[in-house]
Every structure is written in C-alpha cells, then in structure tokens.
Amino acid sequence: MSTDSIILHPEFIPSFERFAHTIRIEALDDVRDQVEQLFAVASERLKPAAILRVAYIDGFSTEGELPAVHIEGQDFRGKALSVLKDIHRVIPYVATCGTEMESFDLGGFDFLAPYWLDAIKLQALGTARKALFDYCRTKYGMGKPMSLNPGSGNVDIWPIQEQQKLFNLLGETDTIGVRLTESSLMIPNKSISGLIFTSPAVDYESCAYCERLDCPDRRVPYRQTL
Amino acid sequence: MxxxxxxxxxxxxxxxxxxxxxxxxxxxxxxxxxxxxxxxxxxxxxxxxxxxxxxxxxxxxxxxxxxxxxxxxxxxxxxxxxANVQDKGTVVIGTVKGDLHDIGKNLVSMMMKGKGLQVVDLGTDVPAARFVQEAIAHNAKIIACSALLTTTMKEMEQVVKAVDEAGLRGKIRVMIGGAPVTDSFCRSINADRYTPDATSAAEAALAFCQNIA
CATH class of the missing domain: 1.10.1240.10 (Methionine synthase domain)
Structure with missing residues (x-):
C-alpha cells in the first residue's frame, strides 16, 4: 500500500424502506420472512469501505486525437480525460460495498435473493461513495467533487482497460477487499473506481455521455460531445 | 370459474x-x-x-x-x-468467459421462458467450448451470449468460431447482446443476431426456433 493511502470505513445504516421499494416488496408477501432475514444479515455484516490518495498530474498531452494524462508514472488515455487539461491534483480511489457477503450461501433462499442482496450492496456502495466525496469536500476543500470512471459511459469515453493503471496508482486495493480480474472487472461487483477532481470550468458527469437514453438510472440528460 | x-x-x-x-x-x-x-x-x-x-x-x-x-x-x-405439450425450442444461454455480469443475461432468460422456450442457463464466465458442448447435449437451436465489458465481448467471436469448428453453423444460431455490443460488432464476428434488449432477444429466439427468421 502506498504510504499516503487513506482508508475510510463509514458506518452502514441501510434503509429498509428504500430496499423494499427497490425489490417491489408488495409482491413478495409469500417470502417476506426471507427478505427480512437477508436484509438483517447483510445490514449487520456489510462493511463498506473506500481507499484514496492524493496524486499530482505530471503532464497533459494529446496523442493523435486522444487526450493523455500522465499521473505519477501512469499514462492514461481517453476522451474524457480532456476535462483534466488544467487540473493539477486528482484523487484516485476505489470504493466498495464490502466483501462480507461474497461467500454468503443463498441456497435456501428464493431465486430472486441475489437481486435483493445486490440492492442492499448497492446501498452499502452508496455509503462508501458518500463518505469518499464528503472526505474530499472537507479534507481537500473540493466544493464540487466530480469523478472520472474507467469503463463508465460509452466505450470510448475512458476504456475499462485503463482500470489496472488506476489500481497501480493506489497500490494494494485488496486492503479493502477489492480485486481486479484479467478482464478489468472489479470484485466485489458493487465497487467503483475513478479519479476525483474539481474545477470551476468543468461540469462532468460520465452518465451524460452514455447513449442509453432511456436508462432508468440516468442521472443527467444526454450530451453528445465532451 | x-x-x-x-x-x-x-x-x-x-x-x-x-x-x-x-x-x-x-x-x-x-x-x-x-x-x-x-x-x-x-x-x-x-x-x-x-x-x-x-x-x-x-x-x-x-x-x-x-x-x-x-x-x-x-x-x-x-x-x-x-399432456405431452412440446416446448418451442431450446436455448443455451450464458455470460462469456471473463465476465461475471448476469442481470441482463437473466432477464433475457426470463423473457425467453416467457415465450415458451426451454432455457439452459450456464451462468457466468462460460468458455466458448462449453457453450457448444451444452448446445449439443441439449439439442439447442440457439446459443445466446451476453457480455457487459469491452474486454470480454471479443469472447463472443470465440463462440462463433467454436460453432463453426464443430460443423454446426446453420444448425445452431448464435445470438449476442450486452451493453457494449452493437449490430456492426455482430456482423464483424459473423454472429447470427444482435438484439438490443431482452424482449427483442426473446422474440428473435422464438422466430429462429420457428424457422421464420
């Protein structure tokens, strides 16, 4: 682990009401006991976490038509990185729901139980993400922290293959239980990674550049160009 | 009543x-x-x-x-x-090797079952050879592959090649889908059909099984 890495372990207090709405509990009266049991177990066990550090941008260039950013020995390339042109400091991070339910046996549960568990894990990830952004606001004075995420948005925004370099910047992310597969997939599945930055001149949200216009999780309207 | x-x-x-x-x-x-x-x-x-x-x-x-x-x-x-009611055909479905995403694949599976098709779900991280082995074992007419990553969608080409190498081209159709997958990618790897959503996938699978596609 890098000497200056910081690990956050926020308290996890999930909302049963939000969980119940997500899984449409009104239709699940015949398995309500299972739903409540899984919520109780996951709520107690899941320990959301985040790892972050401060990193400084060494240089910015354009290779072909693709912006490239050099951060402490790692070279990143992708359209989205153009927003870092006048930025000097970024916060590489990984945040996760926690590993505590990864090997939980759902064998005796209803076939929808994996989705119920994902819904709770998503709340845990939200807790980790909020703690991370709150930390950046209070510790680093970032008024409006924004995040670039490899693999988020359309494929050419910032390719997911860049994930490994981001992990290299952070050192040993397995201190919070997150590992990267050969295909750049993070495990646990409810984990996020990226570079946090702030800029008065930029209003970046990866969701804005995704072409799935009718996505129910869309946070901001679609924008065609960066 | x-x-x-x-x-x-x-x-x-x-x-x-x-x-x-x-x-x-x-x-x-x-x-x-x-x-x-x-x-x-x-x-x-x-x-x-x-x-x-x-x-x-x-x-x-x-x-x-x-x-x-x-x-x-x-x-x-x-x-x-x-009552000896026959199903409308069998689909072998899975998420390709290297990829662990399963919600999209499961939705497609559910929609296909909702069309009266028999679905053999191989789960996630499925190697190309296994798709073919299971399709043969279950006499499936369709192999349906899902991928959610640009790093894993190339595995779909391996599935198409495995079907070709087994001499099953034309007998088994390869359908593909997932967030980064497009129709042009489908054509580039010679898969039989790309569908953008679970409902369309189920409709296409039924059409293939009824030999009207």
Missing part, C-alpha cells in the same frame, strides 16, 4: 401466490395445461415484455413477474409433461 385474464394480470403484478392458486384452480376445473400456459402465463409475460421494451416498467417489475411465472410453471409443468 378460473380466469385466464386474472392469471395474466396477477403475473404482471408479480403476485406469485395468487398466480399459483389460480393455476391450480384452473387445473382443478379441468382447463387444459396448454391453455393455462398460453392464455395465462405466457400472455402475462408477453405483456410485461412489451411494457419493458417500451420503458413502461423496469427490471424489478420483470423480476417479480418472472418469479410469478416460475411459481405457476412449478404447478403446471407436470401436467404439461403428462
């Missing part, structure tokens, strides 16, 4: 308990299992599928509807077998 419309409506609301009770009631009243399947369960799933395609309902509604359908099928299946 048992009401097929009520089965369909309860299924659309995801009310598994009510669907099971009504399916049992319909059987008790002597209604044929195929009629219950077609006019009750599959009708309900078709309506949910169309609503999902039109963004009138979202993933949670599809999940609870599929759960209700499963509940109805548990009761109906022995009667369908006794």
């Amino acid at each position: 048992a009401d097929m419309k009520a089965i369909s409506e309860f299924l659309q609301k995801g009310r598994a308990k009510d669907v099971k009770e009504l399916v049992q009631k319909a059987l008790d009243e002597g209604i044929g299992p195929q009629e219950i399947l077609e006019q009750g369960l599959l009708d309900g799933m078709n309506i949910i599928g169309q609503k999902f395609k039109n963004n009138e309902v979202f993933v949670p509604e599809v999940l609870i509807a599929a759960r209700a359908m499963n509940g109805g099928m548990e009761i109906l299946k022995p009667h369908l077998i006794s």
Whole structure:
C-alpha cells in the first residue's frame, strides 16, 4: 500500500424502506420472512469501505486525437480525460460495498435473493461513495467533487482497460477487499473506481455521455460531445 | 370459474401466490395445461415484455413477474409433461468467459421462458467450448451470449468460431447482446443476431426456433 493511502470505513445504516421499494416488496408477501432475514444479515455484516490518495498530474498531452494524462508514472488515455487539461491534483480511489457477503450461501433462499442482496450492496456502495466525496469536500476543500470512471459511459469515453493503471496508482486495493480480474472487472461487483477532481470550468458527469437514453438510472440528460 | 385474464394480470403484478392458486384452480376445473400456459402465463409475460421494451416498467417489475411465472410453471409443468405439450425450442444461454455480469443475461432468460422456450442457463464466465458442448447435449437451436465489458465481448467471436469448428453453423444460431455490443460488432464476428434488449432477444429466439427468421 502506498504510504499516503487513506482508508475510510463509514458506518452502514441501510434503509429498509428504500430496499423494499427497490425489490417491489408488495409482491413478495409469500417470502417476506426471507427478505427480512437477508436484509438483517447483510445490514449487520456489510462493511463498506473506500481507499484514496492524493496524486499530482505530471503532464497533459494529446496523442493523435486522444487526450493523455500522465499521473505519477501512469499514462492514461481517453476522451474524457480532456476535462483534466488544467487540473493539477486528482484523487484516485476505489470504493466498495464490502466483501462480507461474497461467500454468503443463498441456497435456501428464493431465486430472486441475489437481486435483493445486490440492492442492499448497492446501498452499502452508496455509503462508501458518500463518505469518499464528503472526505474530499472537507479534507481537500473540493466544493464540487466530480469523478472520472474507467469503463463508465460509452466505450470510448475512458476504456475499462485503463482500470489496472488506476489500481497501480493506489497500490494494494485488496486492503479493502477489492480485486481486479484479467478482464478489468472489479470484485466485489458493487465497487467503483475513478479519479476525483474539481474545477470551476468543468461540469462532468460520465452518465451524460452514455447513449442509453432511456436508462432508468440516468442521472443527467444526454450530451453528445465532451 | 378460473380466469385466464386474472392469471395474466396477477403475473404482471408479480403476485406469485395468487398466480399459483389460480393455476391450480384452473387445473382443478379441468382447463387444459396448454391453455393455462398460453392464455395465462405466457400472455402475462408477453405483456410485461412489451411494457419493458417500451420503458413502461423496469427490471424489478420483470423480476417479480418472472418469479410469478416460475411459481405457476412449478404447478403446471407436470401436467404439461403428462399432456405431452412440446416446448418451442431450446436455448443455451450464458455470460462469456471473463465476465461475471448476469442481470441482463437473466432477464433475457426470463423473457425467453416467457415465450415458451426451454432455457439452459450456464451462468457466468462460460468458455466458448462449453457453450457448444451444452448446445449439443441439449439439442439447442440457439446459443445466446451476453457480455457487459469491452474486454470480454471479443469472447463472443470465440463462440462463433467454436460453432463453426464443430460443423454446426446453420444448425445452431448464435445470438449476442450486452451493453457494449452493437449490430456492426455482430456482423464483424459473423454472429447470427444482435438484439438490443431482452424482449427483442426473446422474440428473435422464438422466430429462429420457428424457422421464420
């Protein structure tokens, strides 16, 4: 682990009401006991976490038509990185729901139980993400922290293959239980990674550049160009 | 008297308990299992599928509807077998090697079942050779591959090649889908069909099985 890495372990207090709405509990009266049991177990066990550090941008260039950013020995390339042109400091991070339910046996549960568990894990990830952004606001004075995420948005925004370099910047992310597969997939599945930055001149949200216009999780309207 | 419309409506609301009770009631009243399947369960799933395609309902509604359908099928299946009702074809489905995403694949699987197709779900991280082995073992007409990553979608080409090498081109159709997958990618790897959503995938699979595609 890098000497200056910081690990956050926020308290996890999930909302049963939000969980119940997500899984449409009104239709699940015949398995309500299972739903409540899984919520109780996951709520107690899941320990959301985040790892972050401060990193400084060494240089910015354009290779072909693709912006490239050099951060402490790692070279990143992708359209989205153009927003870092006048930025000097970024916060590489990984945040996760926690590993505590990864090997939980759902064998005796209803076939929808994996989705119920994902819904709770998503709340845990939200807790980790909020703690991370709150930390950046209070510790680093970032008024409006924004995040670039490899693999988020359309494929050419910032390719997911860049994930490994981001992990290299952070050192040993397995201190919070997150590992990267050969295909750049993070495990646990409810984990996020990226570079946090702030800029008065930029209003970046990866969701804005995704072409799935009718996505129910869309946070901001679609924008065609960066 | 048992009401097929009520089965369909309860299924659309995801009310598994009510669907099971009504399916049992319909059987008790002597209604044929195929009629219950077609006019009750599959009708309900078709309506949910169309609503999902039109963004009138979202993933949670599809999940609870599929759960209700499963509940109805548990009761109906022995009667369908006794009555020698044939399924409409078999699909082998899975997420390709290196990829562990399964919600999209599961939705497609549920929608395909909702069309009356037999679905063999191989899960996630499935090597190309296994798709072919299982398709042969289950006499499947379709292999359906899912990938959610640009790093793993190239595995779909390996599945197409494995089908070719097994001499099954034309006998088994390869369908592909997932967030980064496009129609042009489908053509570039010589897969048989790309579909952008679960409902379209189920419709295409049924059409393939009925030899009208």
